[in-house]
Amino acid sequence: MIRTVYSSAGxxxxxxxxxxxxxxxxxxxxxxxxxxxxxxxxxxCRWVVGDAELTKVHTDNEFARRTARHIARGxxxxxxxxxxxxxxxxxxQGGRDxxxxxxxxxxxDLDRPYLFSHPDKVEKICLKAPAHLLRLRDAKLAxxxxxxxxxxxxxxxxxxxxxxxxxxxxLEAMPEQLPALSRTAGDLLSLxxxxxxxxxxxxxxxxxxxxxxxxxxxxxANYSSxxxxxxxxxxxxxxxxxxxxxxFEPMGKSVMQHVTELRLANCHRELLDASLRKHxxxxxxxxxxxRNISHFSxxxxxxxxxxxxxxxxxxxxx
Numbered sequence: 001m002i003r004t005v006y007s008s009a010g011x012x013x014x015x016x017x018x019x020x021x022x023x024x025x026x027x028x029x030x031x032x033x034x035x036x037x038x039x040x041x042x043x044x045c046r047w048v049v050g051d052a053e054l055t056k057v058h059t060d061n062e063f064a065r066r067t068a069r070h071i072a073r074g075x076x077x078x079x080x081x082x083x084x085x086x087x088x089x090x091x092x093q094g095g096r097d098x099x100x101x102x103x104x105x106x107x108x109d110l111d112r113p114y115l116f117s118h119p120d121k122v123e124k125i126c127l128k129a130p131a132h133l134l135r136l137r138d139a140k141l142a143x144x145x146x147x148x149x150x151x152x153x154x155x156x157x158x159x160x161x162x163x164x165x166x167x168x169x170x171l172e173a174m175p176e177q178l179p180a181l182s183r184t185a186g187d188l189l190s191l192x193x194x195x196x197x198x199x200x201x202x203x204x205x206x207x208x209x210x211x212x213x214x215x216x217x218x219x220x221a222n223y224s225s226x227x228x229x230x231x232x233x234x235x236x237x238x239x240x241x242x243x244x245x246x247x248f249e250p251m252g253k254s255v256m257q258h259v260t261e262l263r264l265a266n267c268h269r270e271l272l273d274a275s276l277r278k279h280x281x282x283x284x285x286x287x288x289x290x291r292n293i294s295h296f297s298x299x300x301x302x303x304x305x306x307x308x309x310x311x312x313x314x315x316x317x318x
Contacts, residue, residue: 002049002172008042023064026055027128028076028110030066047171050182053128056167064116076110078130079141081189083151083160087122091115096146105151105160107144107193114146127163133186136194144193154210158217159188176276177287180224180266187220211239212247216258223262224289230255263288264303267296271308272315281308 006022019042020032026046034040042059082089082105089100093114100106108114110128134141151160163185171178191213218236222228233255234244248255270276270284285296285308300308 002047002175002178004046006042006044006046008040026053027080027126028066028078029070029074030064031070032062032064034060034062045167047166048178049166049171049185050179051130051133052182052185054163054166055126055128056123057126058121058123060121061119062117062122065114066110066116067113071111071113076128078110078128079134080108080110081127081129081159081163082106082108083125083163085123085125087118087120087124089122089124090117091146093146094142098146098148100148103150103152104148105156106146106148107141109138109142109145112142112145125164125167127185127189129182129186129189133182133189134193135186135190141193155188155192155214155217158214158221159192162188162221176279179273180270183266183269184220188217191217191220208247211237211243212251215244215247215255219255219259219262223259224266224287226286226289226291228259228289259289260299261303263290264300267300267308268304268311271312274315277312277316281312284308 006026008019019034019040020030022042022044023030023032026044034042040060042062043057044059045056047054082091082100084100084102084104086102088102089106091098091100091106091108091114093108093112098106108116131138131141149156151157166181166185171181174181214237215233218233219228230241230244234241237244239247244255248258251258253261267284267288267290270279270288271281276284282293282296285293290296290299297308304311
């Protein structure tokens with residue numbers, strides 16, 4: 001089941017214990033308190049998206065605590081990206097305290113103690129991602145935990161838009177694309193939280209560096225579209241095509257070379273995926289943005305030194 005809905009309306013008996021059981025199932029083992037009486041209202045929509053779990057939450061006041069005792073009973077090896085749509089979250093972790101308001105996001109390490117509370121109604125979106133999906137060192141990620149940042153501009157907006165848009169899609173209708181969707185989310189969050197990527201080259205302006213990172217993030221979220229082009233990317237970022245190409249010069253490759261590399265990498269992953277073994281190679285190519293199968297075949301061989309057919313055959317024998 002890709003989508004599950006949890007609602008306080010269906011809870012019986014001790015509402016606090018019943019809601020705690022829901023939160024433990026969805027996120028992690030912890031202690032949680034909710035308001036007294038029968039007025040508490042909570043609703044969680046949960047989607048399993050490849051290796052990640054996405055939740056959209058509407059809930060009344062809560063106070064949650066995850067301690068070393070909880071972690072010892074069951075480590076998650078995961079992080080939670082939290083995007084607040086309305087209300088305010090108070091979060092403490094690693095000696096830092098922050099207030100996360102509407103249009104802001106933060107990160108939580110689910111294997112380190114934390115406090116989490118909100119006295120009023122909150123709407124938030126959470127992406128629970130295993131550490132391997134983020135591809136960053138724990139020390140790098142620890143710098144981002146319990147720090148409120150704006151999702152209204154730049155890469156923060158790109159990541160928030162992509163992750164929020166997943167909640168609006170009919171994910172049940174695209175089970176074969178879920179692993180790719182989760183990898184894209186992981187790539188976007190890796191870019192978002194990797195402060196080392198923000199370091200510009202000596203001859204490069206910080207504006208140019210930031211625009212390149214935004215371009216890379218936009219391409220990462222849209223490379224499967226066959227209509228993706230420098231003109232489309234430049235328009236989405238509000239810059240000229242000429243300036244877009246200039247932003248990519250320090251990478252030593254063109255905009256479309258980067259797009260093609262992402263498309264080929266995902267085609268390669270799908271060709272190795274046993275669950276996609278019956279899907280024609282041409283279908284995989286078209287699904288990842290290639291319009292012409294001959295162009296795909298030539299590009300694939302040039303990039304990997306062998307044909308797509310041989311890659312699949314080798315995977316099938318293994």
